Amino acid sequence: MECLTVQDKKSIFINSLKRRYKLQYDAIQPIPYIKDRLYCVDKVFVEGGTEIYVVEGATKEKEGPWVRVDSYKDIFTDPRMKAKRRIIEAEAGYGKSTVTLQLAYDWCNGVKDSPFKDVEILILLRLRQLNSKISIYHAIKMFLAPSDPRIKSSDIKDIIESCSSVKVLLDGYDEFPDRDGATGSDVGRIITSNLLGNIDVTLTTRYLPKDYDKANTKRVRLVGFDAKARDQYIRKAVTGEDDESVAKIKRALQANPILDDLCQVPLIFVMFSHMTHEKTHFQKFKSVTEFFSYMIQCFHSHLSNKSMDKSAKAYNIEYAVKYKELSKVAFEGLCGENQQLSWRKDGLCTRLGQGFCQHYIAVGILVEEEVSAVTNEQTSATDIQTRTDVRFYHQLFCEWFASFRLAEVVAATRGASELKNVLDKVDPFNLQYLYRFTCGISSAVGKRIIEYLKSREDGGKFAILCILEQTGEVDGIKDTVRDLCSNRVEIWNRYSKLLQRSTIQLLEIASRFDIPISCVVLDSCSPRVDESGLNLILKSxxxxxxxxxxxxxxxxxxxxxxxxxxxxAILSYSSQCTSLKELRFYKYILPDTIPVGSIPSSLKSRNVKVLDNQDLNGSRRLNLQTGLWQPCDEKGNLPGEEGLDERSNVRHLLYSARRK
Incomplete structure (x- = not known):
C-alpha cells in the first residue's frame, strides 16, 4: 500500500477541497425554477452593505458604533477586525452563503487582492448538513473529501495542524440542528474557542449564539442592497451595459413601491430583476402577497411549459393548487418550539406523497441536500453515512405556504382569548411575512389578526402594513397613515427591527403619496448617509x-x-427632502463652525432652520450664509425674529462659556 507523507496528503486534500468548492460556486441559481441556467459566483456577486461592530468606546450602557466598510474583504483585513473568531450576522436572504462562496472562489483561484490568497487551506462547511454527534474532522471528510480513500478523518486533523495558515467558514449556525444546545457539539466548542482555538474561524448566522467567545469575537453584519448595489447587480448579472434593459427593470421596481422593503433582501431582488428581464410585460403589484403569489405561479408555469417537451415528465396541475399538507408541514416547522426548516426526504415523501414531493423539488420550491446521518459519536470514519433532507428554497417560501395553514387555524378559533392563545405562539417580530401573507390571502382572517396586532405593544404600525396586504390599495390606509403622520413619529434604536421597518415603510408610503409628515424623530439611531446620498442608514x-x-x-x-x-452628509440628505422646514439636532456634540461650502444651496434658498438643541442649556441656529452658530429661542427664531427674549440670550451665553 502506498505510504504517503503528511505533505502528500495535504496536497491530495487541497485538490479535493478545490474540486468540491468549484461544484458549489459554479452552481449559483438566481431563479430557482430555471435549473439549467447556472452562474459562477464571481459573475453575479455584488457588494451589498457590510458593517463592522467597533468595540472601542462601548460600555454596558452604550453600544459601540456599527461602521460601514467598503468590501467583504475588509471583514478580514480591517485592523479593527483582527481576531481568531468572527460572526457575520444577517437576515435570511441577505447573502451570507454567497459571501462564503465568493471567498471559496477567491481561494481556489488565487485572486490577487483577496485576504484568502495566501491561505494554505480553507474549510467551508454548511452547518445545516451536520449534527451534534459528528466530530468536525468527520464532517470535513464526509462533505469535503468523501470520495478519496487516501484521506481519513484522522489525517485531516494532522494536515490542519501542519499548516501555517488555515481559515474555517461555518455557514448557517441558525440552521445547525443543535444550535444553542447543551450537547457539547464540536461546533459549539469551536464557537466558544475551546476547539481550534488558534485557527481563524468565521461563523455566519441570522442571530448570535447564546454562548460564544465574546472577548475574542468580532461582529459583522450584512444590511442588504442599496440603490448602487441594485444597479451594479442588474448590469453585472442580468442585462450587461444595455441601458434600456437596465431602465426597464428599475421602472418595474419604481412601479411597485410596496416591494421596496422586500427588494432590499438581495435574494428577492435578484429574482425580481431576472424575472422582470425575462418578461416582455411585468405587472404592477399592489401588495407583497400579490407579488409572491405571482412568483409562485411563475415557478409552476415554467415546469408546465417544460413538460410540453415530448421527453419530459407529464405535469400534474393538481400539485400546484392542492398543497394543504405542505402548508401544515411549513406551519409546524416555523411555529414549533425549535424552528425546523428541513425534513428527512423519505419521511416528507411519505407524508406528502412521492409524486407531490418530486414535483415541488422539480419546480424549485423545495431543495434536496445531503446531510449527516451519524447517530453515534463513536461512529468510525469508515461507517460515515449521509442521507437526503429537503428544505424550502428560502424561509420566505416556507412562510408563504405556512400562511394558508395559519389562516385555517385562526378561522377555527372562537373569541379574542382563544385567538390570542394561538397567535402569541407565532411571533410577528420573527415571522412578519407569515402575518402579511395570511392577511393578504383571507380578508376575514386578516381582520381578526389586525385587531390582535393593534392590541400588542408596538403592534399598531405593523397592523397598518397588514391592512395594506388585505386591501391591496394604498387608498385603504391613506387616512390611517395621514393620522399617524400628523403627529410626531419616533424611531428609537431600542425599538425592534420589525417596528423600525414598519415605521419606515409607512413614512415612505406617506412620502410617495404626498401625505404631509409633520415630524420624524430619530433617537439614539446614529444615522449616517449612504454612498448615494439618498438614504439615511440607522444603527440597526x-x-x-x-x-x-x-x-x-x-x-x-x-x-x-x-x-x-x-x-x-446629513445636511445634504435633508436638502433633498423638499418640504423640510426644520432640521434639529439634540444630544449631539456638533462642530463649532461649519464650512460654508458644505451647506447646500437649496437649504439656503428655502431658509430651512438648522438647530442645535442642548436640552435646558440653550439652543442655537446655524447661519446658513456664514456657517456660524447664533443664539435662538426654543422655536429657532434668531434675534429680530419673533420670540427671542433676553433669557434666551443669557442662557446661550452661559452655555457657550461652559463649552469653552
Missing part, C-alpha cells in the same frame, strides 16, 4: 430614503460627536 442597519413630504427632522444621540463630514 435599516435605511430611510428621502421623504419629500417631511416637514421637520429631529436627530439625537447622547454625547455622540459628529464630524464635519457627517454633519455635511
Amino acid at each position: 442597519g435599516l435605511s430611510l430614503s428621502i421623504l419629500s413630504s417631511l416637514q421637520e427632522l429631529w436627530i439625537g444621540d447622547r454625547k455622540r460627536r459628529l464630524t464635519n463630514e457627517e454633519f455635511a
Whole structure:
C-alpha cells in the first residue's frame, strides 16, 4: 500500500477541497425554477452593505458604533477586525452563503487582492448538513473529501495542524440542528474557542449564539442592497451595459413601491430583476402577497411549459393548487418550539406523497441536500453515512405556504382569548411575512389578526402594513397613515427591527403619496448617509430614503460627536427632502463652525432652520450664509425674529462659556 507523507496528503486534500468548492460556486441559481441556467459566483456577486461592530468606546450602557466598510474583504483585513473568531450576522436572504462562496472562489483561484490568497487551506462547511454527534474532522471528510480513500478523518486533523495558515467558514449556525444546545457539539466548542482555538474561524448566522467567545469575537453584519448595489447587480448579472434593459427593470421596481422593503433582501431582488428581464410585460403589484403569489405561479408555469417537451415528465396541475399538507408541514416547522426548516426526504415523501414531493423539488420550491446521518459519536470514519433532507428554497417560501395553514387555524378559533392563545405562539417580530401573507390571502382572517396586532405593544404600525396586504390599495390606509403622520413619529434604536421597518415603510408610503409628515424623530439611531446620498442608514442597519413630504427632522444621540463630514452628509440628505422646514439636532456634540461650502444651496434658498438643541442649556441656529452658530429661542427664531427674549440670550451665553 502506498505510504504517503503528511505533505502528500495535504496536497491530495487541497485538490479535493478545490474540486468540491468549484461544484458549489459554479452552481449559483438566481431563479430557482430555471435549473439549467447556472452562474459562477464571481459573475453575479455584488457588494451589498457590510458593517463592522467597533468595540472601542462601548460600555454596558452604550453600544459601540456599527461602521460601514467598503468590501467583504475588509471583514478580514480591517485592523479593527483582527481576531481568531468572527460572526457575520444577517437576515435570511441577505447573502451570507454567497459571501462564503465568493471567498471559496477567491481561494481556489488565487485572486490577487483577496485576504484568502495566501491561505494554505480553507474549510467551508454548511452547518445545516451536520449534527451534534459528528466530530468536525468527520464532517470535513464526509462533505469535503468523501470520495478519496487516501484521506481519513484522522489525517485531516494532522494536515490542519501542519499548516501555517488555515481559515474555517461555518455557514448557517441558525440552521445547525443543535444550535444553542447543551450537547457539547464540536461546533459549539469551536464557537466558544475551546476547539481550534488558534485557527481563524468565521461563523455566519441570522442571530448570535447564546454562548460564544465574546472577548475574542468580532461582529459583522450584512444590511442588504442599496440603490448602487441594485444597479451594479442588474448590469453585472442580468442585462450587461444595455441601458434600456437596465431602465426597464428599475421602472418595474419604481412601479411597485410596496416591494421596496422586500427588494432590499438581495435574494428577492435578484429574482425580481431576472424575472422582470425575462418578461416582455411585468405587472404592477399592489401588495407583497400579490407579488409572491405571482412568483409562485411563475415557478409552476415554467415546469408546465417544460413538460410540453415530448421527453419530459407529464405535469400534474393538481400539485400546484392542492398543497394543504405542505402548508401544515411549513406551519409546524416555523411555529414549533425549535424552528425546523428541513425534513428527512423519505419521511416528507411519505407524508406528502412521492409524486407531490418530486414535483415541488422539480419546480424549485423545495431543495434536496445531503446531510449527516451519524447517530453515534463513536461512529468510525469508515461507517460515515449521509442521507437526503429537503428544505424550502428560502424561509420566505416556507412562510408563504405556512400562511394558508395559519389562516385555517385562526378561522377555527372562537373569541379574542382563544385567538390570542394561538397567535402569541407565532411571533410577528420573527415571522412578519407569515402575518402579511395570511392577511393578504383571507380578508376575514386578516381582520381578526389586525385587531390582535393593534392590541400588542408596538403592534399598531405593523397592523397598518397588514391592512395594506388585505386591501391591496394604498387608498385603504391613506387616512390611517395621514393620522399617524400628523403627529410626531419616533424611531428609537431600542425599538425592534420589525417596528423600525414598519415605521419606515409607512413614512415612505406617506412620502410617495404626498401625505404631509409633520415630524420624524430619530433617537439614539446614529444615522449616517449612504454612498448615494439618498438614504439615511440607522444603527440597526435599516435605511430611510428621502421623504419629500417631511416637514421637520429631529436627530439625537447622547454625547455622540459628529464630524464635519457627517454633519455635511446629513445636511445634504435633508436638502433633498423638499418640504423640510426644520432640521434639529439634540444630544449631539456638533462642530463649532461649519464650512460654508458644505451647506447646500437649496437649504439656503428655502431658509430651512438648522438647530442645535442642548436640552435646558440653550439652543442655537446655524447661519446658513456664514456657517456660524447664533443664539435662538426654543422655536429657532434668531434675534429680530419673533420670540427671542433676553433669557434666551443669557442662557446661550452661559452655555457657550461652559463649552469653552
